[in-house]
Amino acid sequence: MPKGRSRSPPGLQRVDAGPGDTNWLTGRTYSKRFFEILKSRRKLPCWQKRQEAVDMVQKHQSSVLIGETGSGKTTQVPQFLLAEFGSGKIAVTQPRRVAAMSVASRVAQEMDVELGQEVGYLIRFEDMTSESTRLKYMTDGMLLRECQTDPLMSQYSVIILDEAHERTLSTDILFGLLKEVLQRRPELRCLVMSATLEAEKFQEYWSGAPLLRIPGRMFPVETFFTLRPEKDYLAAAVETCCLINVHEGPGDILCFLCGEEEIEKACAEIEGRAEETGKNTLVLPLYSSLPMNQQRRVFPPAPEGARKIIVATNIAETSLTIDGVVFVVDPGLFKQMLYNPRTHVESLLVSPISKASAMQRAGRAGRTRPGKCFRLYTLETFEKELPESTYPEIIRSNLSAVVISLKKLGVDDIVHFDFMEPPSPEAMMRALEMLHFLGAIDDEGDLTDVGSRMADFPVDPHLSRTIIAASERACLTEVLAIIAMLSVPPPFSRPRYAQKAADRAHKHFASGYGDHLSLLNAFQAYVSSGSKTQFCQENFLSERNMKQAENVRKQLASIARKAKLEDASGEMLTHSIRRAFIEGFFMQCAHLDESGKHYLTVRDQQMVAIHPSSFLQHKPEWVLYHETVVTDRCYMRNATTIPPEMLIEASPKFYHPERCKLHEHARKILRRALPRVKS
DNA sequence: GAGCACTGC
Numbered sequence: 185m186p187k188g189r190s191r192s193p194p195g196l197q198r199v200d201a202g203p204g205d206t207n208w209l210t211g212r213t214y215s216k217r218f219f220e221i222l223k224s225r226r227k228l229p230c231w232q233k234r235q236e237a238v239d240m241v242q243k244h245q246s247s248v249l250i251g252e253t254g255s256g257k258t259t260q261v262p263q264f265l266l267a268e269f270g271s272g273k274i275a276v277t278q279p280r281r282v283a284a285m286s287v288a289s290r291v292a293q294e295m296d297v298e299l300g301q302e303v304g305y306l307i308r309f310e311d312m313t314s315e316s317t318r319l320k321y322m323t324d325g326m327l328l329r330e331c332q333t334d335p336l337m338s339q340y341s342v343i344i345l346d347e348a349h350e351r352t353l354s355t356d357i358l359f360g361l362l363k364e365v366l367q368r369r370p371e372l373r374c375l376v377m378s379a380t381l382e383a384e385k386f387q388e389y390w391s392g393a394p395l396l397r398i399p400g401r402m403f404p405v406e407t408f409f410t411l412r413p414e415k416d417y418l419a420a421a422v423e424t425c426c427l428i429n430v431h432e433g434p435g436d437i438l439c440f441l442c443g444e445e446e447i448e449k450a451c452a453e454i455e456g457r458a459e460e461t462g463k464n465t466l467v468l469p470l471y472s473s474l475p476m477n478q479q480r481r482v483f484p485p486a487p488e489g490a491r492k493i494i495v496a497t498n499i500a501e502t503s504l505t506i507d508g509v510v511f512v513v514d515p516g517l518f519k520q521m522l523y524n525p526r527t528h529v530e531s532l533l534v535s536p537i538s539k540a541s542a543m544q545r546a547g548r549a550g551r552t553r554p555g556k557c558f559r560l561y562t563l564e565t566f567e568k569e570l571p572e573s574t575y576p577e578i579i580r581s582n583l584s585a586v587v588i589s590l591k592k593l594g595v596d597d598i599v600h601f602d603f604m605e606p607p608s609p610e611a612m613m614r615a616l617e618m619l620h621f622l623g624a625i626d627d628e629g630d631l632t633d634v635g636s637r638m639a640d641f642p643v644d645p646h647l648s649r650t651i652i653a654a655s656e657r658a659c660l661t662e663v664l665a666i667i668a669m670l671s672v673p674p675p676f677s678r679p680r681y682a683q684k685a686a687d688r689a690h691k692h693f694a695s696g697y698g699d700h701l702s703l704l705n706a707f708q709a710y711v712s713s714g715s716k717t718q719f720c721q722e723n724f725l726s727e728r729n730m731k732q733a734e735n736v737r738k739q740l741a742s743i744a745r746k747a748k749l750e751d752a753s754g755e756m757l758t759h760s761i762r763r764a765f766i767e768g769f770f771m772q773c774a775h776l777d778e779s780g781k782h783y784l785t786v787r788d789q790q791m792v793a794i795h796p797s798s799f800l801q802h803k804p805e806w807v808l809y810h811e812t813v814v815t816d817r818c819y820m821r822n823a824t825t826i827p828p829e830m831l832i833e834a835s836p837k838f839y840h841p842e843r844c845k846l847h848e849h850a851r852k853i854l855r856r857a858l859p860r861v862k863s
Numbered sequence: 864g865a866g867c868a869c870t871g872c
Contacts, residue, residue: 279871307872328872329872350870443866444866444868498868532868534868589872642872797865813867815866816865
């Protein structure tokens with residue numbers, strides 16, 4: 185309860201304090217800075233609509249708010265609602281951790297409270313909330329996790345799903361869950377906030393929820409299209425950057441490309457051309473695997489008289505915002521992960537962006553003053569070929585993790601779950617089939633004990649099944665370390681200028697069994713090294729990714745402890761570790777074909793090869809692989825040798841030479857191994 | 864013997 189006297193009347197007026205008022209949340213006198221910030225907050229477009237926003241949420245259980253860039257929706261609307269609703273907690277979800285952190289910190293300032301007290305954030309690995317927290321910014325995945333222990337979301341009186349237009353996997357699942365919770369909790373309020381379009385789609389899904397549209401505050405951006413389609417988007421992008429550099433006035437350039445390699449190539453070319461023209465230009469690459477200190481270089485303003493040219497992936501479309509950009513070069517492409525449920529193969533493909541993305545990219549030019557956007561495609565392409573919005577993640581993903589977590593949340597009838605965009609029946613079937621193979625669901629489709637324990641772990645079902653198996657085979661510590669390493673971006677760095685040296689250093693970690701055990705060697709060496717920074721430098725390991733693996737391992741270990749999984753390191757570790765992995769990956773194995781040149785997967789006899797980055801130096805008869813990646817060929821990434829008798833022992837149904845459906849050649853090898861099988 | 868968009872639990 186507020187202490188002291190507060191002259192602010194209850195309700196919405198609380199946010200618009202005057203001199204002498206005390207903080208309605210804490211009872212403390214407002215600081216000078218509070219009033220300074222308040223002055224600028226009052227100018228945000230959101231501020232004009234605050235009564236409407238509050239009324240809408242009060243009158244309707246679910247509502248939609250479209251707030252364009254610069255409207256202030258993310259920071260202001262939750263404050264309005266908190267002031268008006270008085271009691272109860274408000275959750276505001278974000279797709280990304282950094283956003284949850286930085287917005288919470290900003291709002292804490294605006295409300296004149298200490299971050300982590302009345303205003304806080306909750307993300308994986310960090311809980312910056314306390315008992316007094318009333319406004320909680322969190323990742324959407326975190327709210328989903330919370331539902332496992334509190335399916336009615338009972339601690340909240342309002343739930344705001346922000347950036348809903350991004351349609352992350354977690355947001356889409358939360359949509360469906362919330363719809364059910366709202367029926368059981370009539371007092372609960374839900375507000376879906378989105379930046380773009382799709383308003384009707386949201387309204388329709390939320391059965392006619394009211395809609396409030398708040399304009400943004402941005403500078404105009406003039407958009408140009410090419411007259412003819414470009415054959416070579418990379419060359420066209422480089423050319424356009426150079427032309428702007430020479431012919432346009434001051435202002436930084438942001439150029440969107442698809443991947444690391446082409447970005448580095450483009451940077452080199454633009455730099456070379458800029459030198460020829462004698463322009464003072466700073467060319468900077470930007471992509472997520474770039475070390476942090478190099479990523480940070482894009483933010484400071486260019487030196488006096490110079491121009492910054494930033495060549496970036498999609499990371500600059502939503503995750504990072506760079507001020508000072510006046511020109512945007514947009515080839516209209518990005519890399520997208522697509523999952524084919526029929527073949528079970530994921531592939532990373534260059535695909536056209538959506539109209540919504542194109543608008544978002546163009547908007548990056550109008551943050552500080554009027555800008556220009558050069559689209560390297562025709563107006564006709566834009567109008568006729570670009571989809572309205574990007575395909576939601578849920579309809580292009582492997583659903584096994586989604587299905588197991590819904591089962592754990594008590595959603596039994598997954599097929600009739602109210603998805604805004606229902607995934608294909610085939611994708612659903614494949615996921616159920618996979619979970620059945622893993623023993624996570626029974627013949628009736630109900631979650632088994634094993635499945636229930638698997639769902640506690642924030643990893644893919646193949647991996648959580650491996651964890652359960654490891655606890656039964658006295659190798660949990662080691663398997664958790666390997667899984668942590670498999671869950672982070674590749675930890676072995678191989679800089680262009682020192683590839684040989686990197687390969688030599690990495691050899692120290694090599695295990696003859698293959699990549700899983702090599703990852704373990706690297707992790708153990710890292711953990712026990714004195715100076716970790718120095719160790720990573722000397723051994724060409726990415727310190728960022730190693731630290732992340734350490735975090736993941738800690739979290740997994742703590743979940744395992746709570747689940748009372750057995751953790752004793754036993755004998756014959758290399759044997760039991762591989763045996764544990766088979767439990768989760770017996771469907772992801774491949775055998776050498778008769779010619780001894782290619783591998784065939786056991787799942788569908790697809791031709792695959794060991795990835796060149798593998799530690800495996802020879803071609804073992806049977807390997808287990810973590811994943812396949814498709815480029816010009818199909819590669820198995822992270823592969824480990826498996827003796828055939830171990831496969832028969834683990835899964836006679838799939839590997840018994842007389843019962844399995846494998847090629848004759850594979851059966852021949854299995855037959856030879858049969859006498860060695862321990863029954 | 865070749866390449867990893869971007870997130871999240």
